[in-house]
Amino acid sequence: MKIRAILLNLAVALIALVVLFPLVWMVSVSFMATGEAAVFPPPLLPSHWTLEHYRDLFLNQGMGRYLWNSFALATLATILALSFTVPAGYAFAKLKFAGRERLFQFLVAALVVPAQIGTLPLFLMLKGMGLVNTYAGALVPWLASIFGLFLVRQYALSIPDEMLEAARIDGASEGQIFRRIVLPTLQPIIVTLGLFVFLGSWNDFLWPLIILTDQSNYTLPVALAALSREHVQDIELMMAGAVVTVAPVLILFLALQRYYIRGMLAGSVKG
């Protein structure tokens, strides 16, 4: 029994090493002097720590601008996605209206279709509307989140009908019920969905790559991909760029991981 415990803890430590090493190495190399990481054997810690790459990124490479774009787009995407999907998810769960079942079936069927299929026509559509290379164009796909709608609906199903009925008898309007009763009850799933959208928008690559054509509008992943093609040899600079890109979402996830994991399991285990 003792041996088994030691072996299992050892295995966990080994996995932890494999999982953490790339991230720790990224941070370590980002503080090395130029060229220090390009030797064999690869050094694990900087011989002396320097901030030169972070300075270079923000002063010369426009990293501040990309950071702002990523932050603004992720924030706007979160606000927009929530304000579109939360009321709809609640209505699908708790309000009866003509055509509800049929619409719902349509949405279930639509889940099968990967969003990438419509990428090309959507691009042409937005081009026609003059939205290529704008924040609005980058935000459009986040308005149409079927997954988010389902997540909210699933959670809203657990709101007791008696609670809503009681409020109706007291003369509350549907809007008041939504604001005063439904929204507070849905708070955990709103945090979860908001987190999903924020991280999703921050990490998204293909759509911003297509729609944000001008460098000044690049988000961090798009900018980093472009930078990494230009600066293949500059390991230390690229690692600093990776740190700036990853750190905000990693910290946000760690702070709110309960919400994230609970929502993820609700969405996938229960179907």
Place this chain on the structure above:
Amino acid sequence: MTVVDPTLARVKPSRGRAARERAAWAFVAPAMIAIGLFFALPVIAALLLSLTDFDIYALANLDNLRFVGLQNYERLMTNPLFWGAMKNTLTFAVLGVPLSIAASLAAAVILNARVVKWRPIWRVMFFAPYVTTLVATAVVWRYLLHTRYGVINWGLESIGLPAVDWLGDPSTSIPAILMFVVWKIFGYNMLIFLAVLQTVPDDLYEAARIDGAGPWKQFRHVTLPAIAPTMLLVSIISVASFFQLFAEPYVMTQGGPAQSTVTVLYFMYEEGFKWWNLGSASAVAFVLFLCILAITLVQLAVAKRVGAYQ
């Protein structure tokens, strides 16, 4: 006094119902319009677009647009680059799905053992790579896999193995990218497996132990039957996600070396946004969709047979 005005009784709830119906539509309409306009319409338009020769000339002037029927599809079927992309994507899926699931399952089984300390911390830590920005960690892994200065080759050489030109050799480029992908995503399915494992009652393991079953037999006869339905579904869902690899080859290899990591989605991107053959690229998108749809149908059929999904 007990007589209720019949008209009042009838009107009041029906007026309430009408108000509720109106409210429901107000709640649903914005999302439905957005989904219709920015999801359903583009998907339908993609089908139409794939039947035209929409290219850079049509982009400049729509008069140059012609309906060409299934010509785009026919041309794809005879395009070796497209078949290469299909083959690469299949290789990614066939190798990546079992590999990532084995990693997830192993980690879940280990973390499910009570003797492991600080389990909640490990759980979050192992999941963390999943939420990192793909492009950024792909850049990191490109250097970890570097032929001369990479940590992975350093590890190989220090145990006496020869260095490998991971991303520069067509025969190792897919396994190299898969190492990164498995590192990044295994935590996701690990959490799902863990959630299922925690529903297996301890009594079952206890009974198996009393019957003299060792760890392997316990895994084989208690754990595996409990997670089999989940595993089947997770594996089929994973196939769909492996079919949509794009950023990994874009950042790590740019499709190379010798086109060995061009995936279907990468091919679509280049066809559409590098060469502006939007008609042909839409056809690629639809072939991709049909592949994923076929897998999903298999998924539903299997799920129905297993009866695990409610």
